[in-house]
Amino acid sequence: GHAYGFLLHDLDRNSVMTREAVRLLPGSGACWIFHAISLVYCGQFSQAVRAADTAVKLCRGTMAQPLTRSTELFARLMAGDTLGAIRAGEASLDSVVFRPTIVDLMIAYAAEGRLEEGRSKLLLLVEKEPDLSIDMLKSASYPIVNPSHRKRVVAAATQLGLR
Numbered sequence: 812g813h814a815y816g817f818l819l820h821d822l823d824r825n826s827v828m829t830r831e832a833v834r835l836l837p838g839s840g841a842c843w844i845f846h847a848i849s850l851v852y853c854g855q856f857s858q859a860v861r862a863a864d865t866a867v868k869l870c871r872g873t874m875a876q877p878l879t880r881s882t883e884l885f886a887r888l889m890a891g892d893t894l895g896a897i898r899a900g901e902a903s904l905d906s907v908v909f910r911p912t913i914v915d916l917m918i919a920y921a922a923e924g925r926l927e928e929g930r931s932k933l934l935l936l937v938e939k940e941p942d943l944s945i946d947m948l949k950s951a952s953y954p955i956v957n958p959s960h961r962k963r964v965v966a967a968a969t970q971l972g973l974r
Contacts, residue, residue, distance in 0.1 A: 820956060822852045833862075840869035844882045852957050856890035863887070867899075877906040884915050889960065893919045910939060914955075914964055921967035933971045945973055 829846040836842045843866035850859035863883040870879040880903035888896035900916040903909065913936045920929035937943050947953055948965050955961040 822849070822956075825849045826853050838869065840866045840873070840875055840879060843869060844875070844879055847882050847886050851886055851889050851960075854959075856886065859886040860890050860892070877903045877909065877912075881909050881912040881915070884912060884919070885960075888915050888919050888963075889957075893922045897923070908935070908939075910936070913939070917971065918963050918967040921970050926971065929967065929971045933968060933973060937973075943973065945969060948973075 826849045829842065829849040832839070832842040833846045843862050847859045847862035847866055850856070850862055860883070863879070863886040866879040867876075867883055870876050880899045884896045884900035884903060887893075887899060896915065896919040900912050900919065903912045904916070913932050917929050917932035917936065920926070920932060940947075945965060945968060948955075948961070948968055953961075955964060
């Protein structure tokens, strides 16, 4: 189901399939992770935060915990809870440096006016992607599905000095 949204950009199909996965396997943290992402893609932010919270609870103490915290970061960020997003994102980075986490933390720090912390995340992103530019972030080939998320990424990167 997640592939429809992420790879094929079919957000409606993604939503239907991840909702069905959660119905069939309500105890699966992975299903809840992808359902939360799907809900964000569809602009259902408060539901996405609840789904991400469920994923975090179900995956506590597992190898999936950093991914669930990154998903929580994404959901909270898009729902407008930047402080909650930062808290979840930094907890995720304690275990693994995941590109989407870095991107979303960059946005959250920029939104909070914490420009030095935002720039540090941007620099970390540029270390992973040395050719990164505003034009690349705007490109449909850069892996950002949700158009409003892409706008926020571009705005934050611009604010923090990426050219």
